[in-house]
Amino acid sequence: MNSSSLKHVYCHTMTKTQSTIFYCIVVLGLILIKIQLSEESELIIKRPNANLTRVPKDLPLQTTTLDVSQNNISELQTSDILLLSKLRVFIMSYNRLQYLNISVFKFNTELEYLDLSHNELRLISCHATADLKHLDLSFNAFDALPICKEFGNLSQLQFLGLSGSQIQNSSVQLIAHLNISKVLLVLGDTYGEKEDPKCLQHISTETLHIVFPSKREFHFLLDMSVSTAISLELSNIKCVLEDKNCSYFLGTLERLRKTQRLSNLTLNNVDTTWNSFINILQLVWHTPVKSFSISNVKLKGHFNFRRFHYSDTSLRALSIHQVVTDVFSFPQSNIYSIFSNMNIQSFTVSGTRMVHMLCPDQISPFLYLDFTDNLLTDIVFEDCRNLIRLKTLSLQKNQLKTLENIILMSMEMTSLQKLDISQNSLRYSDAGSPCSWTQSLLVLNLSSNMLTDSVFRCLPPKVKVLDLHNNRIVSISKDVTHLQALQELNVASNFLTDLPGCGAFSSLSVLVIDHNSVSHPSSDFFQSCQNIRSITAGNNPFRCTCELREFVKNIGQASREVVEGWPDSYRCDYPDSIKGTPLQDFHMSPLSCDTILLTVTIGATLLLLAAIGASLCLYFDLPWYLRMLWQWTQTRHRARNIPLEELQRNLQFHAFVSYSGHDSAWVKNELLPNLEKDDIRVCLHERNFVPGKSIVENIIHFIEKSYKSIFVLSPHFIQSEWCHYELYFAHHNLFHEGSDNLILILLEPIPQYSIPTNYHKLKTLMARRTYLEWPTEKSKHGLFWANLRASINVKLVNQAEATCYTQQ
Ligand SMILES: *[C@@H]1O[C@H](CO)[C@@H](O)[C@H](O)[C@H]1NC(C)=O
Numbered sequence: 103m104n105s106s107s108l109k110h111v112y113c114h115t116m117t118k119t120q121s122t123i124f125y126c127i128v129v130l131g132l133i134l135i136k137i138q139l140s141e142e143s144e145l146i147i148k149r150p151n152a153n154l155t156r157v158p159k160d161l162p163l164q165t166t167t168l169d170v171s172q173n174n175i176s177e178l179q180t181s182d183i184l185l186l187s188k189l190r191v192f193i194m195s196y197n198r199l200q201y202l203n204i205s206v207f208k209f210n211t212e213l214e215y216l217d218l219s220h221n222e223l224r225l226i227s228c229h230a231t232a233d234l235k236h237l238d239l240s241f242n243a244f245d246a247l248p249i250c251k252e253f254g255n256l257s258q259l260q261f262l263g264l265s266g267s268q269i270q271n272s273s274v275q276l277i278a279h280l281n282i283s284k285v286l287l288v289l290g291d292t293y294g295e296k297e298d299p300k301c302l303q304h305i306s307t308e309t310l311h312i313v314f315p316s317k318r319e320f321h322f323l324l325d326m327s328v329s330t331a332i333s334l335e336l337s338n339i340k341c342v343l344e345d346k347n348c349s350y351f352l353g354t355l356e357r358l359r360k361t362q363r364l365s366n367l368t369l370n371n372v373d374t375t376w377n378s379f380i381n382i383l384q385l386v387w388h389t390p391v392k393s394f395s396i397s398n399v400k401l402k403g404h405f406n407f408r409r410f411h412y413s414d415t416s417l418r419a420l421s422i423h424q425v426v427t428d429v430f431s432f433p434q435s436n437i438y439s440i441f442s443n444m445n446i447q448s449f450t451v452s453g454t455r456m457v458h459m460l461c462p463d464q465i466s467p468f469l470y471l472d473f474t475d476n477l478l479t480d481i482v483f484e485d486c487r488n489l490i491r492l493k494t495l496s497l498q499k500n501q502l503k504t505l506e507n508i509i510l511m512s513m514e515m516t517s518l519q520k521l522d523i524s525q526n527s528l529r530y531s532d533a534g535s536p537c538s539w540t541q542s543l544l545v546l547n548l549s550s551n552m553l554t555d556s557v558f559r560c561l562p563p564k565v566k567v568l569d570l571h572n573n574r575i576v577s578i579s580k581d582v583t584h585l586q587a588l589q590e591l592n593v594a595s596n597f598l599t600d601l602p603g604c605g606a607f608s609s610l611s612v613l614v615i616d617h618n619s620v621s622h623p624s625s626d627f628f629q630s631c632q633n634i635r636s637i638t639a640g641n642n643p644f645r646c647t648c649e650l651r652e653f654v655k656n657i658g659q660a661s662r663e664v665v666e667g668w669p670d671s672y673r674c675d676y677p678d679s680i681k682g683t684p685l686q687d688f689h690m691s692p693l694s695c696d697t698i699l700l701t702v703t704i705g706a707t708l709l710l711l712a713a714i715g716a717s718l719c720l721y722f723d724l725p726w727y728l729r730m731l732w733q734w735t736q737t738r739h740r741a742r743n744i745p746l747e748e749l750q751r752n753l754q755f756h757a758f759v760s761y762s763g764h765d766s767a768w769v770k771n772e773l774l775p776n777l778e779k780d781d782i783r784v785c786l787h788e789r790n791f792v793p794g795k796s797i798v799e800n801i802i803h804f805i806e807k808s809y810k811s812i813f814v815l816s817p818h819f820i821q822s823e824w825c826h827y828e829l830y831f832a833h834h835n836l837f838h839e840g841s842d843n844l845i846l847i848l849l850e851p852i853p854q855y856s857i858p859t860n861y862h863k864l865k866t867l868m869a870r871r872t873y874l875e876w877p878t879e880k881s882k883h884g885l886f887w888a889n890l891r892a893s894i895n896v897k898l899v900n901q902a903e904a905t906c907y908t909q910q
Pocket of ligand 1 (some may be wrong): 522525547548550569
């Protein structure tokens with residue numbers, strides 16, 4: 103269903119706006135699908151220089167571009183390319199094709215770019231052609247121009263490359279009606295000397311490029327007077343014979359005077375004399391040409407100085423590139439004087455060995471001077487006051503040495519906005535010379551020189567773009583000339599160790615500082631440079647330590663568009679263990695970097711431990727455990743100190759246990775089973791007392807036969823039994839000799855007030871807390887018994903006499 107029928111289906115339910123929007127969406131969708139399809143279908147196969155003798159058979163059928171240039175293919179057949187139905191671009195230049203039937207491409211209906219230049223084609227035949235935009239048959243061995251009548255149908259044709267040794271009017275007529283952007287015509291070596299290719303005028307093209315036979319003296323007639331071409335390029339102009347004075351070529355130029363449309367003239371590969379060269383200039387001066395360019399020039403011979411007629415010219419721009427000359431046999435100033443007084447706006451001399459240029463004799467109309475790649479020195483345009491209109495000057499790649507001289511030179515160029523003095527050997531010594539840069543300068547290229555930090559002490563005050571890359575700058579101190587207008591600063595490939603702040607460059611928006619020695623950049627760069635739109639700081643030897651964290655954070659937060667080359671060119675250089683790691687992946691825990699944080703953390707940990715300890719005490723009664731452990735170790739210690747034999751001599755029992763009748767259940771169910779399971783002999787008074795003796799006598803008797811005496815204390819015990827023992831205690835003066843053999847078990851808490859006031863000893867004992875407390879929690883019972891057993895467990899000798907209490 104196409105978009106319009108979709109629209110019909112939905113129209114009746116929609117308002118007008120809705121349907122318009124819907125229609126737009128559908129159309130947009132179709133466009134998107136189409137874009138996607140065309141992107142997907144792009145498949146480029148390149149097999150240049152592969153020693154092929156045929157077009158390879160194994161090509162994907164989806165191939166859209168096929169490049170088999172620079173091979174040995176001598177034949178091209180329909181079957182070679184038949185299946186490549188998507189083929190749009192076919193490049194087979196530099197092969198050995200001799201014959202071609204253009205209809206081999208009849209099934210490649212998409213084909214629009216066909217390059218068969220630099221083959222050995224002598225003949226082509228055509229029956230059908232695709233609708234080509236680019237057809238190159240130049241640099242072949244055709245005799246007659248290879249123009250089929252089918253070419254007349256190539257209405258899309260933008261480029262046509264032809265070659266031949268004869269030009270027939272009849273074949274040129276076949277394409278006369280086409281509007282081709284560029285025609286390249288290569289004239290074969292046997293092209294007739296006196297032939298008058300007037301028919302070239304019938305080719306309707308904007309740009310015509312004629313390549314003459316390279317080895318022969320220019321001896322051709324060429325009349326372009328009614329040509330429609332705007333640009334004309336002529337290659338291989340050889341007129342070296344002194345007696346001929348280049349007359350044929352000058353004649354050709356002469357005839358260009360009438361070509362009103364012609365605006366650009368380019369001569370390429372010119373081999374001639376100085377005299378002819380100046381004559382050529384002089385002739386072009388009086389044609390309608392506005393822009394004239396000569397490249398790859400070989401000059402020799404003499405120059406007979408004469409006046410150059412500047413007036414009556416359309417010329418605006420002249421460029422001379424790549425000139426090789428003999429040793430000069432005449433004063434070079436004659437040439438410089440002609441050049442410097444030219445009344446044009448734009449003048450380029452590059453790639454020559456020009457050593458000087460004179461100041462124009464009067465105010466010059468030069469706006470643009472480009473003297474790149476010559477041998478000019480510091481004295482060029484010294485004290486020259488006639489270049490006051492000049493806006494752009496390039497002295498790139500010359501022999502300039504002292505920046506002070508260039509600063510002085512610029513002083514007189516009051517309109518100069520752009521100065522390129524890169525790739526020289528400039529130094530700046532700052533030896534008290536005035537800093538007299540012209541105020542008008544906006545773009546200054548000082549790259550690839552020998553400048554040091556001092557250069558920042560004298561810079562043009564209004565400069566917006568400053569290129570200082572590849573110099574010897576070590577630091578940009580804070581007190582440099584304030585460059586309020588500076589927007590772009592390039593200091594790449596220097597020896598800087600830090601990023602410059604923007605204190606002195608308040609408008610800075612682009613900073614390039616890659617390939618320096620920046621190891622730990624200040625983190626406040628982004629705060630200082632609020633206007634920064636782009637920073638390139640990669641390929642520096644970053645030290646990945648704590649100090650770098652802030653910078654990494656800031657640079658990581660800045661958006662990708664701002665930080666050029668992030669993250670790939672930003673890598674750690676130190677420490678060695680992480681050398682090469684992208685800064686993006688460099689993380690340092692905040693703890694290891696911040697002392698305050700570290701202190702706080704340790705403090706917090708200690709506090710936490712204390713809190714855990716406190717809660718252990720509160721919830722699990724830690725002090726009770728500690729007390730028990732203490733008593734246990736004490737007992738152990740004492741047991742070791744008492745001589746064993748003495749102990750063992752009289753004893754029958756491990757322990758004598760005294761308790762109130764109220765507590766007898768606990769004694770029988772808890773105490774006895776827990777002691778006797780370790781073979782501890784226990785004597786209970788209530789069962790074993792000898793009748794006839796008083797209670798006190800009994801008590802004293804059994805206490806003496808027992809290693810320890812255990813008293814189970816409880817309020818009942820105090821009330822009923824304690825009085826018996828008071829006497830015993832008094833008798834033996836127990837508390838003064840030490841209470842080693844006395845074990846008090848506090849079965850239930852005894853409030854202080856419930857102890858009768860005259861029980862001094864009990865009060866003392868209770869106050870000293872020298873008793874074992876029966877824990878209510880079951881979990882603590884184990885330790886309680888262990889402790890108790892430890893304090894009474896001693897080896898007894900006379901076991902047989904045990905009569906106090908016998909186990910069943
Ligand atoms: C400065 O000149 C160098 C070549 O010497 C060039 O690569 C660079 O782009 C120029 N800088 C500016 C800002 O034009």
